[in-house]
Amino acid sequence: MSEITGLEFHTLGSDQWRDLEKLLGKNGACGGCWCMWWRLSRSEFMKLKGEDNRKALKKLVDSGKVPGLLAYAKSEPIAWCSVAPRETYPALERSRILKRVDEEPVWSIVCFYVAKQYRHKGLTVDLLQAAIDYARSQGARIVEGYPVEPKAKLTPDPFAYTGLASAFRKAGFAEVLRRSCTRPIMRYVIGEAKQKREGHGGRALGSKPSRERFLRGTLPDPNSARFHVNSLETER
Numbered sequence: 001m002s003e004i005t006g007l008e009f010h011t012l013g014s015d016q017w018r019d020l021e022k023l024l025g026k027n028g029a030c031g032g033c034w035c036m037w038w039r040l041s042r043s044e045f046m047k048l049k050g051e052d053n054r055k056a057l058k059k060l061v062d063s064g065k066v067p068g069l070l071a072y073a074k075s076e077p078i079a080w081c082s083v084a085p086r087e088t089y090p091a092l093e094r095s096r097i098l099k100r101v102d103e104e105p106v107w108s109i110v111c112f113y114v115a116k117q118y119r120h121k122g123l124t125v126d127l128l129q130a131a132i133d134y135a136r137s138q139g140a141r142i143v144e145g146y147p148v149e150p151k152a153k154l155t156p157d158p159f160a161y162t163g164l165a166s167a168f169r170k171a172g173f174a175e176v177l178r179r180s181c182t183r184p185i186m187r188y189v190i191g192e193a194k195q196k197r198e199g200h201g202g203r204a205l206g207s208k209p210s211r212e213r214f215l216r217g218t219l220p221d222p223n224s225a226r227f228h229v230n231s232l233e234t235e236r
Contacts, residue, residue, distance in 0.1 A: 002122035008072040009130040012080075014062055016070055019077040021054075023070070028054055029113045030161070035067065035082050038089035038110045068111075069130055071123065078118045082111040083131040086144065097179045098146050106142040106187070107135040112163050124163055128171035136190050143188045145173060150182060 010016050028034035032050035034057045040048065048056055060067055068082035086108040092098050109131050114123055128145075135143045149165040165175075165184055173186040 002126045004073050004078075004118065004121055004123060004126070006073055007123075007126055009127075009134075010070045010072065011066045011134065012061060012068055012070055013066065016077075017058060017061055019070055019072075020080065023077040023080060023115060024113060029080075035080070035111055035113075038082075038091040040091065041094075042091075069127065069134060071127060071130070073118070078115045079123055079127055080111070080113040081109060081127040081131050083107060083109045083135060083143075085140075092146075097183050098185065101144075101177050101185055101187075104142055105140075106144040107138075107140040109143065109145045109163070111161055113161065122167075122170075124167040125170045128163070128168065128173070132171070132188055132190070141190050143173075143190065145186045145188075146183065147186060148182055149184055 012020060024034065028050070032053055034053035036048065036053040036056055037045060039060075040056075045053070057067065067084060067088075068080060070077050071079035071081070084107065086092060086100075086106050089108055089110055092108065092110070093100070109128065112124055112127060132143050145163060145168050147163040147165040147168050148160055150160075165186065168186045171188070173188045175184045176187050178184045
């Protein structure tokens with residue numbers, strides 16, 4: 001659990017687009033990526049790098065897809081997590097290290113971006129919990145991640161954009177395969193494990209997701225005005 005109080009999580013839709021732009025800034029997080037690295041071929045990415053990547057992600061959102069979640073604190077966007085069915089990210093299929101483990105249908109968590117003032121506070125673990133809850137609400141059974149496990153104690157932030165293995169472990173993920181010494185493939189199997197997550201107030205793996213974690217797009221509570229159904233569909 002992070003040190004940050006009052007966290008809220010929104011699925012990214014057209015209404016939240018300006019918040020994402022504000023969070024990622026003019027560089028689109030890093031190097032004009034705009035969270036398109038895993039969605040394109042390398043040649044396409046380099047061709048679109050920068051403004052065209054921004055337009056490509058905006059077009060995706062406006063088409064009715066949900067490419068991920070935004071975290072808010074005090075009504076300000078503070079972090080981003082990209083989560084969707086693995087087929088959404090064709091670059092994973094071309095990766096020698098991150099190619100499929102098996103033929104099981106999985107949802108993939110491929111990217112994080114946290115505002116500088118909120119880094120190193122445990123927020124990635126909260127984002128992972130929210131991503132699991134969202135994937136569960138969309139019918140997912142397995143959630144997969146591709147974090148780094150650096151040899152050095154400190155890793156420059158741009159090299160940890162897929163998350164750190166230590167954060168995934170804290171969120172209840174387990175390693176299933178490692179083709180590189182620093183790049184484990186980790187999974188959270190929804191509803192299978194009964195042991196409790198480490199450090200999350202004892203909520204067991206596979207237990208019901210918290211209704212308080214989202215304001216839009218997932219887990220709407222018809223009895224509460226705080227929850228609003230987003231008409232956007234999950235990216236497929």
